[in-house]
Amino acid sequence: MASTGMFVLIIWVNDDPIKGNVVKVTNIAEPRKAFNEYSVGEKVTAKCPGFRGVHNGVIAMIGSLEEKQQLEDCLKGDQFNQLVKTYVNKDQEERTEKIPDKVFILNIAWKVKNQV
Numbered sequence: 344m345a346s347t348g349m350f351v352l353i354i355w356v357n358d359d360p361i362k363g364n365v366v367k368v369t370n371i372a373e374p375r376k377a378f379n380e381y382s383v384g385e386k387v388t389a390k391c392p393g394f395r396g397v398h399n400g401v402i403a404m405i406g407s408l409e410e411k412q413q414l415e416d417c418l419k420g421d422q423f424n425q426l427v428k429t430y431v432n433k434d435q436e437e438r439t440e441k442i443p444d445k446v447f448i449l450n451i452a453w454k455v456k457n458q459v
Contacts, residue, residue: 348408349378352417353389353400354431361427363403364391365414372397381405384430401430 349368354361368378370390381387381402388397403426406414417423 350406350408350411350414351381351389351402352404352406352414352426353387353391354403354427355391355398355400356431357399361431363418363423363426365411365418366391368405403430 350365351368351371352363352365354363366389368381370392371381371387372390373388383402383405385402387400387402389400390396391398404414404417417426
C-alpha cells in the first residue's frame with residue numbers, strides 16, 4: 344500500500360481541545376485499504392508523530408505532496424474550526440440525540456418489569 348505522497352488532515356476527536364495534524368496516509372492503522380479508497384469524513388485510527396500508539400480521528404481533508412502545505416494551512420484559524428464543526432460536532436450531536444431514546448426505553452422496561 345504505497346502512499347505515493349498522499350497526505351490527510353486528521354482531526355483527533357478525543358483531544359481536549361480538539362486538534363489536528365497532517366500525516367501520511369500510511370499513518371492510518373485502521374481501516375487498512377488502498378490510499379485512494381479513503382474518503383473525507385471517514386473515521387480512522389492513526390499514528391500521530393510524537394505520540395505513542397494509535398488514536399481516533401476523522402479524515403477532514405486529503406491531498407497530494409504538492410497540496411500538503413495547503414492542508415497544513417487549514418490547521419490554522421477559522422478553517423480548522425469549520426472542519427471540526429462539520430466532521431466532529433455533527434457526530435457528537437447525533438450521539439447525544441440517541442441517548443434519551445435508550446434511557447426512555449430502559450425506564451419503560453423497568454416500570455413494566457416492576458409492576459405488581
